Amino acid sequence: MMTCQYFRANLQPGTTDVGVLEHLRLCDACLDHAMGIDPDLFFRSLGGTELVPPGGVDAFVGDVMSQVRVRNAETSFAPRKAARVWQRLAVAATVAAGVAGASLVYRFEAVVPAAQPVRVLASASRVVPARPQILATKSFVETYSSHDATIVEMPNDGSDAKIVMIFDEKLPADL
Amino acid sequence: MTAEVLRMIPTNESVEPDDRQLVEQIRRGDEEAFETLVRRKTSKVYGLCYRVIGNGEDAKDISQLVFLKLWENLDKYDPQYAFDTWLYRMVTNVAIDFMRSKQSRDNAVNSNLRLVKTAFDPEQTVTVQRKEVESVFNVVSNVLSPKQKAIFVMSEMEDLRSSEIAKVLGCRESTVRNHLFNARKLMQQQLKRRFPEYARLWEQSR
Numbered sequence: 001m002m003t004c005q006y007f008r009a010n011l012q013p014g015t016t017d018v019g020v021l022e023h024l025r026l027c028d029a030c031l032d033h034a035m036g037i038d039p040d041l042f043f044r045s046l047g048g049t050e051l052v053p054p055g056g057v058d059a060f061v062g063d064v065m066s067q068v069r070v071r072n073a074e075t076s077f078a079p080r081k082a083a084r085v086w087q088r089l090a091v092a093a094t095v096a097a098g099v100a101g102a103s104l105v106y107r108f109e110a111v112v113p114a115a116q117p118v119r120v121l122a123s124a125s126r127v128v129p130a131r132p133q134i135l136a137t138k139s140f141v142e143t144y145s146s147h148d149a150t151i152v153e154m155p156n157d158g159s160d161a162k163i164v165m166i167f168d169e170k171l172p173a174d175l
Numbered sequence: 176m177t178a179e180v181l182r183m184i185p186t187n188e189s190v191e192p193d194d195r196q197l198v199e200q201i202r203r204g205d206e207e208a209f210e211t212l213v214r215r216k217t218s219k220v221y222g223l224c225y226r227v228i229g230n231g232e233d234a235k236d237i238s239q240l241v242f243l244k245l246w247e248n249l250d251k252y253d254p255q256y257a258f259d260t261w262l263y264r265m266v267t268n269v270a271i272d273f274m275r276s277k278q279s280r281d282n283a284v285n286s287n288l289r290l291v292k293t294a295f296d297p298e299q300t301v302t303v304q305r306k307e308v309e310s311v312f313n314v315v316s317n318v319l320s321p322k323q324k325a326i327f328v329m330s331e332m333e334d335l336r337s338s339e340i341a342k343v344l345g346c347r348e349s350t351v352r353n354h355l356f357n358a359r360k361l362m363q364q365q366l367k368r369r370f371p372e373y374a375r376l377w378e379q380s381r
Contacts, residue, residue: 021334043312043362045305049333052223053235059212060221060235064242071243080225099256172375 004030013038026050146170194258213242219259220266224329227270228323229313233277241269241285242351256342262333263343274321279325311373315365319358326351 002010007030015021015038025048026032032094043109053060149168150151192200192208194215200208220241224290244265252261279375315325322344329335330351337355341348367374 015236016334018334031305032310035376040359042308042373043327044331045308046226046312047334051220051225052218053238054231057214057217058375060217060239064213064239065210067239067243068206068246072206084183084285134354137199152375 001026008033013035014040022048176336190194195254198249198252198254198258201246207328209246210310212245214261216242220262223263223266223325223333224270226332227325228277233273237269237273243267244269256279260339260342263329266344267343271321276322278321288340309372311366314369317359317361318365323354323358323361326354327362332354364365 002019002023004023004027006170007020007027009035010017011020021044023030024045031045034045052136146168152165152167154164192211194212196206197212197215201212221234221238224237224241225231228234228237241262245262248265252258268329316327319327326340326344329340330337336344337348337351340351344351363374363377366377
């Protein structure tokens with residue numbers, strides 16, 4: 001460490017000299033003198049010293065290492081945990097696929113009405129009942145409005161099923 | 176001295192592995208290498224934590240947390256960068272997080288405020304005592320944000336250059352300089368308000 005005499009003779013404001021700062025941080029006698037030269041050294045004087053945690057370095061290192069060993073013991077189970085995660089994912093994927101498949105089947109059945117026995121009336125003996133497969137592939141029309149259409153409704157006996165035939169030249173060919 | 180004799184003198188490099196070599200050993204599962212690293216860096220880590228946090232027990236807990244994080248994240252360290260920069264980044268992140276949560280937990284008056292002197296004689300000559308500088312720092316640095324304080328500590332007490340601090344914090348050098356400028360300004364204002372006898376040192380030097 002440099003002497004106090006050398007320090008006082010060479011101290012410049014705004015110094016970053018390692019030797020000067022080292023002296024400033026260790027020598028109480030020169031601290032007050034340094035303040036008169038450069039007050040910014042006021043807080044700089046705090047640095048540099050080797051600080052030791054309460055209880056000492058050995059106790060500190062011992063604490064850290066014991067915690068590391070505990071964590072090591074915990075993480076030694078990690079591979080098994082990882083496998084379990086994959087198993088869980090596989091089970092979840094299977095369940096999700098099952099649910100998705102079931103919902104698809106349910107939707108398909110909702111669009112395609114169950115086949116019902118068609119009663120062929122005497123007045124409509126030539127009417128061929130539509131096949132469910134055809135209904136599923138054709139566009140579905142919910143509302144229809146036209147001045148040129150001819151609508152023929154097949155009479156029924158109070159059952160829910162009703163056959164309606166629409167004859168309209170302006171309708172698109174695929175309907 | 177001949178080259179032959181020089182070869183016989185053990186150098187520090189041959190006796191103690193450097194930080195990067197230790198990291199390599201730790202990655203291979205060498206627990207003793209980690210213990211060596213902890214022992215080597217304890218003072219540095221604890222010192223920075225203590226300066227930023229201002230409390231020995233909290234600083235000790237945070238330092239231990241830093242080392243545990245270090246142990247868990249050592250795989251992420253890229254040896255092409257300086258180990259200390261990476262370590263400092265971890266310390267500042269953990270310390271700043273702690274300070275932020277602490278600030279939100281208790282905005283109560285710091286016990287250090289008892290040091291505030293309301294009356295002082297303008298003619299009184301002031302002798303700066305090292306212990307008192309530390310107490311003054313703990314009081315006046317309370318006005319700084321955790322990040323400002325960390326930057327101030329790294330610059331003024333750990334003697335890191337702005338470029339090094341920027342690397343540690345992952346920000347631009349100009350940002351570091353701005354924080355430093357504001358930190359100094361705020362601290363001088365606090366010093367003037369709470370410790371006018373010391374603030375006079377700055378006024379005298381103008």
